[in-house]
Amino acid sequence: MPRVSFTANLQRHVPCPPCTVPGRTAREALENALASVPRLRGYILDEHGELRHHMVVFVNGQACADRRGLGDPVAEADEVAVMQALSGG
Amino acid sequence: MSDLLLVSTRKGLFAVRRAGPGRWRVEATSFLGDNVTLALPDPRDGAWYAALDHGHFGAKLHRSRDRGASWEELGVPAYPAPPEGHEEKDGMGRVIPWKLIRIWSLEAGGAGQPGVLWAGTLPGGLFRSGDHGATWTLARGLWDRPERGSWLGGGADYPGIHSICVDPRDADRVTVAVSCGGAWRTVDGGASWACCSQGMRADYMPAERAYDPNIQDPHRVVQCPARPEVFWAQHHNGVFRSLDDCASWTEIPAVPPSVFGFAVAVHPADPLTAWFVPAIKDERRVPVEGKVVVARTRDGGRSFELLRHGLPQEHAYDLVFRHALDVDASGERLAFGSTTGSLWATEDAGATWSTVSEHLPPVHAVRFVQQVQL
Numbered sequence: 416m417p418r419v420s421f422t423a424n425l426q427r428h429v430p431c432p433p434c435t436v437p438g439r440t441a442r443e444a445l446e447n448a449l450a451s452v453p454r455l456r457g458y459i460l461d462e463h464g465e466l467r468h469h470m471v472v473f474v475n476g477q478a479c480a481d482r483r484g485l486g487d488p489v490a491e492a493d494e495v496a497v498m499q500a501l502s503g504g
Numbered sequence: 505m506s507d508l509l510l511v512s513t514r515k516g517l518f519a520v521r522r523a524g525p526g527r528w529r530v531e532a533t534s535f536l537g538d539n540v541t542l543a544l545p546d547p548r549d550g551a552w553y554a555a556l557d558h559g560h561f562g563a564k565l566h567r568s569r570d571r572g573a574s575w576e577e578l579g580v581p582a583y584p585a586p587p588e589g590h591e592e593k594d595g596m597g598r599v600i601p602w603k604l605i606r607i608w609s610l611e612a613g614g615a616g617q618p619g620v621l622w623a624g625t626l627p628g629g630l631f632r633s634g635d636h637g638a639t640w641t642l643a644r645g646l647w648d649r650p651e652r653g654s655w656l657g658g659g660a661d662y663p664g665i666h667s668i669c670v671d672p673r674d675a676d677r678v679t680v681a682v683s684c685g686g687a688w689r690t691v692d693g694g695a696s697w698a699c700c701s702q703g704m705r706a707d708y709m710p711a712e713r714a715y716d717p718n719i720q721d722p723h724r725v726v727q728c729p730a731r732p733e734v735f736w737a738q739h740h741n742g743v744f745r746s747l748d749d750c751a752s753w754t755e756i757p758a759v760p761p762s763v764f765g766f767a768v769a770v771h772p773a774d775p776l777t778a779w780f781v782p783a784i785k786d787e788r789r790v791p792v793e794g795k796v797v798v799a800r801t802r803d804g805g806r807s808f809e810l811l812r813h814g815l816p817q818e819h820a821y822d823l824v825f826r827h828a829l830d831v832d833a834s835g836e837r838l839a840f841g842s843t844t845g846s847l848w849a850t851e852d853a854g855a856t857w858s859t860v861s862e863h864l865p866p867v868h869a870v871r872f873v874q875q876v877q878l
Contacts, residue, residue, distance in 0.1 A: 420624065424560075425561065428564075454577060457580065458558070459561075461562065461603050462603060463583075469559065470560060477608055493834065499560045
């Protein structure tokens, strides 16, 4: 199953260690990871389930091509990383 | 009189307590390092609410039931999905998302409405909670007004509700103010709304639109608790007052040293007395001549005194934002904080000021903790 990890900067607000969850796309894996930490959802996704403007999801080090839907496929041993999108100073 | 202040800053929330005559000290810190945009001490049950803006991680709301010793995260206002294919635009044609950008105002409902809170947000939605902030509902009666299409951003990219006045006579009467969208009033608890900024003037618009009530930029609107038909507004290009429950507004000319500013406070018992913290308008936004002063009227705006005793009078570049000035229930104690991290307090209605700190993070909001109404 893919492994989902979260930026260290989130840990101060909501403890969220890496987890291994089922999922065939980045969205499925993320949703399954969020199911066990419901309060985390609003820190990563907005009220419509879209990735927050200054957040980014990587699959094996590559930013998701489908930024809106996070439909990028993930395989058994893939690494999904939820990070902050660098911007500003 | 209040001995306790909540100071919301770019880097945390500070509880500041009076330690003796003219002496105020930071007593406790919450959310150090986080952007606390405002705080509300609820006079009905003593709870404290804090709104945070985490940037990357969005706007959040927390509550403390033990005066800041511990906090719990609450729900936040959530915008509904827009109708399919709908693209929302502001008065300048720029796209407005149906998403919570920031909680820009937060007020308690009426004394007889425990658990009712109102939140004003960017990009222009007003929300009501009936359960102490756990869940929120968008006031569709305001959001769906067609006039909202002419609202503009003012101080932010999107329109925002920064002032919420719950009428002490009848908590179903609520007045809000919008930058830039004028003032709006409900008399039925938020179901229906009407614009109530007749008489305000906008010198940043073409002459034909100067008196359009829907594009006015009241930076801050306050209501006199003892005389609730009286409102004061520090507007983008002037000071305005209403004596008739917002049916009309009258411009107060020639407020010294400048008609520009963000903050206004009205005396809780005397509708003729109000305080302002002026600055050079618009293009510079610094105190006039580098001197921090408070302008006070005690005759309804016919004349103003400049209060400066104890405030820096050279090379001071402190700007005071719209929520960063407050007056306590006695009308004697006021405090204000600045963008450069200064905080001042007075215990004699502004005649003399004491410096609480010159080293806080940039101050967004200052609020006295009033005695709990039991």
